[in-house]
Amino acid sequence: MAFLMFRTRWIVAALLVILAVAAFAIRSRGPARVAVDVGPATRQAQFRSTVTASGEIVAMRYADIGSSVMGKIVSLPVAEGERVKAGQVLARIDAVQAQADASGAREQVGALEAEVQASSEQVRAATAELAAADARARDAEQQLTRKRGLHDAGLLPSLDFETARAAAESARAQVTSARAAVDRARASQDAATRRVAQARAQQQRAGDVLSKTSIVSPIDGIVSRLRVREGEMVVIGIQNQPGTTLMTISDLEAINAELKVAEADVLRLATGQRATVTLESMSGRRFDGSVVEIGASALPVAGTGAAAREFKVVVRLDRPDAALRPGLTCDAEIVTTERANVLTVPLQSVVLRTTAPDQKERPGVFVESSGTATFTPVTPGVIGGLDIEVSGLNDGANVIIGPYQALREMQDGTLVRVTAKSR
Numbered sequence: 521m522a523f524l525m526f527r528t529r530w531i532v533a534a535l536l537v538i539l540a541v542a543a544f545a546i547r548s549r550g551p552a553r554v555a556v557d558v559g560p561a562t563r564q565a566q567f568r569s570t571v572t573a574s575g576e577i578v579a580m581r582y583a584d585i586g587s588s589v590m591g592k593i594v595s596l597p598v599a600e601g602e603r604v605k606a607g608q609v610l611a612r613i614d615a616v617q618a619q620a621d622a623s624g625a626r627e628q629v630g631a632l633e634a635e636v637q638a639s640s641e642q643v644r645a646a647t648a649e650l651a652a653a654d655a656r657a658r659d660a661e662q663q664l665t666r667k668r669g670l671h672d673a674g675l676l677p678s679l680d681f682e683t684a685r686a687a688a689e690s691a692r693a694q695v696t697s698a699r700a701a702v703d704r705a706r707a708s709q710d711a712a713t714r715r716v717a718q719a720r721a722q723q724q725r726a727g728d729v730l731s732k733t734s735i736v737s738p739i740d741g742i743v744s745r746l747r748v749r750e751g752e753m754v755v756i757g758i759q760n761q762p763g764t765t766l767m768t769i770s771d772l773e774a775i776n777a778e779l780k781v782a783e784a785d786v787l788r789l790a791t792g793q794r795a796t797v798t799l800e801s802m803s804g805r806r807f808d809g810s811v812v813e814i815g816a817s818a819l820p821v822a823g824t825g826a827a828a829r830e831f832k833v834v835v836r837l838d839r840p841d842a843a844l845r846p847g848l849t850c851d852a853e854i855v856t857t858e859r860a861n862v863l864t865v866p867l868q869s870v871v872l873r874t875t876a877p878d879q880k881e882r883p884g885v886f887v888e889s890s891g892t893a894t895f896t897p898v899t900p901g902v903i904g905g906l907d908i909e910v911s912g913l914n915d916g917a918n919v920i921i922g923p924y925q926a927l928r929e930m931q932d933g934t935l936v937r938v939t940a941k942s943r
Contacts, residue, residue: 553935557922558888559942561865561913569857569902571788573833575779577799577848579770580836583739586763587754588732589613593766600746604737604769611766613754615733622730625723632716639709646705650698657691664688737769744770744846768846775840777809777850780819780830788856789814795835795854802843809837811854857902864907869921870900873932885913886920886930888938893920895932 595612598604667684670676745768748754757763777797781789789811797807813834821829835852837844865885872881873895884897896917901909913919920927920936930936 553891553937554893554926554930555923555939556888556893556920556926556936557940557942558918558938559866559869559921561863561885561910561915561917561919562907563861563863563915564907565861567859567862567864567902567904567907567909568855569788569904571781571785571854571856572851573779573781573785573854574849574851575777575833576846577844577850578776578778578846579741579744579772580774580776581739581771582741582744582846583737583769585610585735585737585766585769587611587613587735587756587766589618589729589754590756591615591617591733591754593748593750593752593754596748596750598743598746598767600743600767602743604741604743606737606740608737609734610737610743610769611735611748613733613735615730618726618730618733622723622726625719625726629716629719629723632712632719636709636712636716639705639712643702643705643709646698646702650695650702653691653694653698657688657695660684660688660691735766739769739771741769741771744768744772770846772840772842772844772846775837775844776812777807777835777837777852779833779835779850779852781833783818783829783831786814786831786833789833789854790856793854793856795852797835797837797850797852799844799848799850801848802841805841807837807840809835809852812836857904859902859909862901862909863911863913863915864904865898865910865913865919866921867903867906867908868924869919869927870898870908870910871927871930885910885917886927886932886934887913888918888920888936891935891937893930893932893934893936 591613593611594614596610598608598610604610664684664687667676667681671678671681746766747768748764748766754764754766777795791811791814793811795809795811797809799805799807811833813832815832818829818831833854835854869885870883871885872883874880875882875884875895875897882897883900884895886893887896888894896913898910898912901911903909918941920930921942926936
């Protein structure tokens with residue numbers, strides 16, 4: 521019994537010693553340190569801010585060829601990829617109806633011109649009749665004047681005088697009638713002339729429709745897309761219904777890269793900025809160019825869901841390759857800002873913290889020194905890739921760059937333990 525009591529006391533004493541040693545170890549180790557990754561603030565000789573975007577290759581000048589007349593394609597003398605000249609016939613539409621309309625309009629003009637000629641003859645005849653009636657009226661007036669004098673002198677019977685006066689009035693009526701006939705003839709001639717003008721306009725329209733049955737190229741270029749075959753029907757666009765597009769002619773002497781740029785980046789772009797374009801289909805090739813156009817409004821969004829808006833940006837290639845074809849996908853890197861000899865830190869290392877004495881939030885970084893994180897305010901500048909330009913920091917300072925959760929909760933004076941250090 522005494523032995524058991526002695527043994528129990530010995531075990532309790534040992535446990536108390538162990539607890540005391542553990543408590544001392546914990547007190548001597550101090551508070552827990554936060555594991556962090558650090559990297560030096562680096563000075564770069566050349567630092568660029570860029571915008572990246574994807575798009576496709578397009579020709580600077582191109583034309584989608586449609587038809588102004590409806591009908592069947594009876595001739596298609598070009599093939600896709602063929603080079604064509606401005607004015608060259610690309611396709612012919614069945615012209616039977618157009619030729620009939622043109623012939624009918626031409627004959628109608630001839631018939632109406634004959635009517636104009638006949639009405640001109642009528643005007644001349646009526647004018648001659650007016651002249652004759654006027655002469656007869658003057659003669660009748662002269663006769664009336666002489667007979668009035670004889671009648672007044674009592675040398676002419678009243679019956680003869682009344683006869684002469686009636687003849688003069690009849691002659692004046694004939695002049696009035698002849699003048700009206702001239703007016704009618706001239707009106708008829710004017711109407712015939714107007715009908716000729718109308719017929720000639722219809723003839724011009726029929727001739728224009730006939731000429732448009734032969735579709736010609738508006739520019740020099742290459743048939744980059746052929747969408748129809750010989751024998752197909754061509755329709756013209758009406759209201760909201762688009763017409764048939766026969767083909768696309770592209771002038772490949774000047775090539776553009778048409779890009780879709782996110783709305784977060786488009787405000788950093790300006791015309792004239794330099795760009796580099798690469799294509800997956802031409803691995804290893806880089807094409808230099810410059811921004812020539814920036815869309816003023818966002819591109820339409822497919823569907824009804826909320827999506828980030830994109831803007832069209834056009835980059836003109838300086839020296840396009842003959843192998844480039846419209847429709848090839850491409851990627852572009854546009855240089856928005858370029859600086860020399862700037863101090864940079866990783867973008868994720870810049871955080872906002874409240875500082876004394878004004879208690880305002882300021883951007884800054886945490887610098888690790890002797891196991892302590894010290895918040896250092898900085899002035900951020902240009903963002904380039906994963907780095908950002910800063911000022912107010914010493915070259916080579918050990919900047920805490922992660923992990924994100926640690927930076928999010930870190931405060932000035934936090935004890936840290938470096939687990940990884942980048943170069």
